[in-house]
Amino acid sequence: MSVEVKLVNGENIRLSVDWNTSDLNILKSGDFEIVGTLNLPFNIYNPYKIKAKLKATILPKPSPRNVELDNKKFEGSINDYFVMIGSFDIDDPMDNVHEVVIYNDGYDNKYFEIKDNILFWSSADPGAGKTKFTILVRVTDRDGNTLDKFFEITRIRPSISEIIIFDTFSPDGDQTNETWGVPELRFYSGAKIQVYERGGIRVFYTENPDVKWDGIYKVKEMPTGSYYWIIEVEETGETRRGIVNLLRN
Numbered sequence: 001m002s003v004e005v006k007l008v009n010g011e012n013i014r015l016s017v018d019w020n021t022s023d024l025n026i027l028k029s030g031d032f033e034i035v036g037t038l039n040l041p042f043n044i045y046n047p048y049k050i051k052a053k054l055k056a057t058i059l060p061k062p063s064p065r066n067v068e069l070d071n072k073k074f075e076g077s078i079n080d081y082f083v084m085i086g087s088f089d090i091d092d093p094m095d096n097v098h099e100v101v102i103y104n105d106g107y108d109n110k111y112f113e114i115k116d117n118i119l120f121w122s123s124a125d126p127g128a129g130k131t132k133f134t135i136l137v138r139v140t141d142r143d144g145n146t147l148d149k150f151f152e153i154t155r156i157r158p159s160i161s162e163i164i165i166f167d168t169f170s171p172d173g174d175q176t177n178e179t180w181g182v183p184e185l186r187f188y189s190g191a192k193i194q195v196y197e198r199g200g201i202r203v204f205y206t207e208n209p210d211v212k213w214d215g216i217y218k219v220k221e222m223p224t225g226s227y228y229w230i231i232e233v234e235e236t237g238e239t240r241r242g243i244v245n246l247l248r249n
Contacts, residue, residue, distance in 0.1 A: 003052050005038065015039055017052045027095050027142040029060040063145035064092040067100070067137065073154045074121060078183040083121040085153065088114070088137070095141045103138035103148060112153070119153075126210075129189030129235050131155050157187040160238040165231075170247040171215035180244050181212030182231060190234025195227050195244065203227065215246050224248045 002014045017036035024032055036052040071086030088100045100117045102109045112135050113122035119135075127133070132152055139147040169180040185191040186209040195204035195213055203217035215222050224247055231240045 001054070003036075003038075007044070013044075015052075019052075019054065024056065025142065026058060027061060027097075029058050029143050032056045032058065061094045061141070061143050061145065064090050064095075064098065064139050064141055064147045066091040067139045067147060067149050069119060069151055072151060073156060075156045076121075076126070076187050078186065081122065081124045082113075085112075085119045085121060088117045088119065088139075090117075090139055092141060095143070097142055099140045101138050101140075103136045107136055107150075108133035108153075109135050121155075126186040127155075128187060128191075131157065155187070158184055160188070160231075160233055160236055160240065165229075165240070165242060165244075167243060168245045168247060169215070170249075171221075172247075172249045179212035179214050180246075181206075181209065183209050183212075185209035185231070185233065188233050188235045190232075192230075192232045192234075194230045194232075196229075197222065197227055198225070215248075221248070222246060 001019065002016045004012055005015050006012050016039045018039065019034050019036040021034060024034060032055075034054040034056055036054065038046060038050070038052055040046055068089045068091075069086045070089060074083055074085045077083050090098050090100070092098065098117070100114050102112055102114055108127070108130075111121060111123040111125065111127055111133060113120045114137070132154055135151050135153060137149055137151060139149075163182060163184045165182055166180065169177050171178050180195075182193055185193070191207065191209050193204070193206050193209065194202055197203050201217075203222060204213040226243050226245050229242055229244055233239075
């Protein structure tokens, strides 16, 4: 784009300009000033280094059209409280840079986190009893336009009958297989785990599946032997029974 310049002798001429648009964000609405350097012919001088200036108005862009999540299911983990679920894809023909966040504190938002447009389960709270989670996501483009959308996330958990329950542990201080428990039950509500010795005395009881039996009852190390366990899950009404062997060196 050229500009018309008036010389000191009163003559008007048109000069080409090298416009500096490095600071111009065409995706941010508003009024901007663009400065440029005049391209002078060999016989015209600019001793005061006068710059060309241009006022530009960037009109607001449309908001993002839509946002999708490429995967909405994940398997609950008993060891990892940070589980990747899926990536967000934003439909916006005008902009390819967006911020995607969990919006507000309601719904089931507290269990999740978004990093680099990827959704993660991010909670030590197991959300016992839940398999469906509702989250609200907000997408913001570089002009500040927003798009809010709900997603339903499904957590896959093993059925009670499919849970593998180990039948042996050895609390002998070697840091291997020191405790016995059923941590997979953390995804169910109303779980109860009980262990009995042969005489019918209950030596372990918990309603928190993250708590495991260390082979101790009333500060006393229980001897090597077979112990009877019962698992009850109030949420499903199921009960399982079995034997666990305690081994000591």
